[in-house]
Amino acid sequence: MFKKIYTSLFLILFIINISYSQKVEPPFWWVGMKNQNLQLLVHENNISELTPKINYKGVEIIDVHRTSNKNYLFIDIKINSEAKTGSFDIEFFNGKKKKYKYSYELKERRDNSSERIGIGSKDIIYLLMPDRFANGNTENDNIKGMLEKANRNNPDGRHGGDLQGISNNLDYFNQLGITSVWINPVLENNMPNYSYHGYAITDYYKVDARFGSNEGYVDLIAKAQSKNIKIIMDMVFNHCGLNHWWMKDLPSEEWVHQFEKFTRSNYRAEALSDPYASKMDKKIMSEGWFDHSMPDLNQKNKFLANYLIQNSIWWIEYANLDGIRMDTYPYSDQDFMRDWENRVHKEYPNFNILGEAWLQTEVQTAYFQNKHALTSSTVNSANMVTDFPLAYAINSAFNEQDSWTGGLSKLYYVLSKDFVYTEPSKLVVFTDNHDIDRFYSTQGKDFAKWKMGMTFLMTTRGIPLIYYGTEYLSDGLKSDGDAQLRKDFLGGWKGDSIDVFANENMSKQQTEAMNFLKSLIKLRNENTELQSGRLIQYIPNNGIYVYFRSSKSKAFMIVLNNTDKDRTLKLDYYKESLESFTTIQEFGKDESIEIPPQVQLKAKSATIYELTK
Numbered sequence: 001m002f003k004k005i006y007t008s009l010f011l012i013l014f015i016i017n018i019s020y021s022q023k024v025e026p027p028f029w030w031v032g033m034k035n036q037n038l039q040l041l042v043h044e045n046n047i048s049e050l051t052p053k054i055n056y057k058g059v060e061i062i063d064v065h066r067t068s069n070k071n072y073l074f075i076d077i078k079i080n081s082e083a084k085t086g087s088f089d090i091e092f093f094n095g096k097k098k099k100y101k102y103s104y105e106l107k108e109r110r111d112n113s114s115e116r117i118g119i120g121s122k123d124i125i126y127l128l129m130p131d132r133f134a135n136g137n138t139e140n141d142n143i144k145g146m147l148e149k150a151n152r153n154n155p156d157g158r159h160g161g162d163l164q165g166i167s168n169n170l171d172y173f174n175q176l177g178i179t180s181v182w183i184n185p186v187l188e189n190n191m192p193n194y195s196y197h198g199y200a201i202t203d204y205y206k207v208d209a210r211f212g213s214n215e216g217y218v219d220l221i222a223k224a225q226s227k228n229i230k231i232i233m234d235m236v237f238n239h240c241g242l243n244h245w246w247m248k249d250l251p252s253e254e255w256v257h258q259f260e261k262f263t264r265s266n267y268r269a270e271a272l273s274d275p276y277a278s279k280m281d282k283k284i285m286s287e288g289w290f291d292h293s294m295p296d297l298n299q300k301n302k303f304l305a306n307y308l309i310q311n312s313i314w315w316i317e318y319a320n321l322d323g324i325r326m327d328t329y330p331y332s333d334q335d336f337m338r339d340w341e342n343r344v345h346k347e348y349p350n351f352n353i354l355g356e357a358w359l360q361t362e363v364q365t366a367y368f369q370n371k372h373a374l375t376s377s378t379v380n381s382a383n384m385v386t387d388f389p390l391a392y393a394i395n396s397a398f399n400e401q402d403s404w405t406g407g408l409s410k411l412y413y414v415l416s417k418d419f420v421y422t423e424p425s426k427l428v429v430f431t432d433n434h435d436i437d438r439f440y441s442t443q444g445k446d447f448a449k450w451k452m453g454m455t456f457l458m459t460t461r462g463i464p465l466i467y468y469g470t471e472y473l474s475d476g477l478k479s480d481g482d483a484q485l486r487k488d489f490l491g492g493w494k495g496d497s498i499d500v501f502a503n504e505n506m507s508k509q510q511t512e513a514m515n516f517l518k519s520l521i522k523l524r525n526e527n528t529e530l531q532s533g534r535l536i537q538y539i540p541n542n543g544i545y546v547y548f549r550s551s552k553s554k555a556f557m558i559v560l561n562n563t564d565k566d567r568t569l570k571l572d573y574y575k576e577s578l579e580s581f582t583t584i585q586e587f588g589k590d591e592s593i594e595i596p597p598q599v600q601l602k603a604k605s606a607t608i609y610e611l612t613k
Helices: 007-016 163-168 170-176 214-226 279-287 302-319 334-347 362-366 388-397 409-416 447-459 508-526 528-532 572-578
Strands: 023-025 029-031 037-043 051-054 059-065 072-079 086-094 097-108 125-128 180-183 203-207 230-235 323-326 352-355 384-386 427-430 463-467 534-537 544-550 554-561 567-570 583-586 598-601 605-612
Touching: 037 302, 051 059, 051 072, 163 170, 163 214, 170 214, 170 508, 180 323, 203 214, 203 302, 214 230, 214 302, 230 302, 302 334, 362 388, 388 409, 388 427, 388 447, 409 534, 447 463, 447 508, 447 554, 447 605, 508 528, 528 544, 528 554, 544 567, 544 572, 554 567, 554 572, 554 598, 598 605
Parallel strands: 029 097, 125 180, 125 463, 180 230, 230 323, 323 352, 352 384, 384 427, 427 463
Antiparallel strands: 023 037, 037 072, 051 086, 059 072, 086 097, 534 544, 544 554, 554 605, 567 598, 583 605
């Protein structure tokens, strides 16, 4: 049955001797779910030869499925409205002889499950990598049975950051003004190396012991929510880690995509929306492995599809999540993704899903958000996607001479294409993340350019995201290795010479950067105009870009001067956006005056003006 799986895969598994134990997943469930059906995966030696039975009021077995692997059973059960919380036995019989039993628990569903409000335009997201943020518990740096040990001297190794480190520093997010925290994957990654990033999951129901525990994760989320901080869980459906327990004993040959020899994805998600794309390009894009250590999961397998859908619902309910960020969103089977989203939204109508759509153009990005605005046909229903086209524009705009298409015009052109999106206000906007160059580095470590970028980030449409360290000018280029984009947070480890959390030994410029960004975040948090107000932009002219965010009672005029000279900006051209208001006040100044005929701009600057009636 495994004749196609690569010889190297088996060699790796045998060399590291990964063991697996009996499994019943999901490990428990809830009464009161809108979907009363649940499918259990049962893994045990020759379990398919047995017959399962349940004797519990309100719970009945609907169907039993067997695959080509005798070590698996998939049991369909129905949990109707009569079912109460409690435990019951799932018994497995060989004829009349009982061979195994498993105690299964039904819990009470959370009161806020259906009404939970997810991430929205009012939020500011902070992205962090848990292994690189803060080490709150040194005792879990190394765990028996975990293949990779902590070594902070290895840029590509595990450094010891954990959930306790995040929990210890929740007040830092409040001080910044952050409302939501997206944490890179926390599930078990028992891989021999490069396990720190979390994207090679080896157990979908278990937090990595070097980060903490399932209970610790739930406690972190509850503590964060008590401080009005939402938590977004990073999930991975496209691939798993090569050392996932099922890779030693696949439920069926088609559980993962297989080729005669190792075949890597072409990473060209554009092929999925290309009307002229070849079948081979689409196949390699969707079915090729992300890496040698990351088998590509086949969501067309109905049992795997159900497994992944139930897993995400399990984590939402168990951990009380506020949102999900789905890794490599376009790489998974798109029919499956729509089914997943529909089932999540059936249980949690207001729940938001952020899809990573790492694409080059606006139209191709829009293809993965809700109904495609150009055709009104249902393509996907991820109500939030990453805005990579705007990120690329921000990174290059302030480094270029302004021209018809260059410099600030790049920002203008990206926004001018928002008609392709169903909901441009739900695009997540960023300057950098864990996969692309640090913004401060792309700006040549020019502080003035950094401030312009941060100002634009906090005042344009969409939901802004700050990547950890950006607030204190962390640098790094992808060409020097991913580890340079994922440096340890300064102050996250005992003995660090610089402690950002405590504002100790920071440079003058780092402190200025922190204070500058805090002030921008505070301004956005306190003004709905900057969160969801109407956006009107004017074509950049002579190196100056002007746009407005407004409501009926108030507006903000943002002016970017991308030239190396101080400039005078005459305001008569912007009359249509100014005529409803009488006073103007420059952000950072106390004086409010009547709107003058012109304003003065400093070279390489971003200026925010508040307009009132």
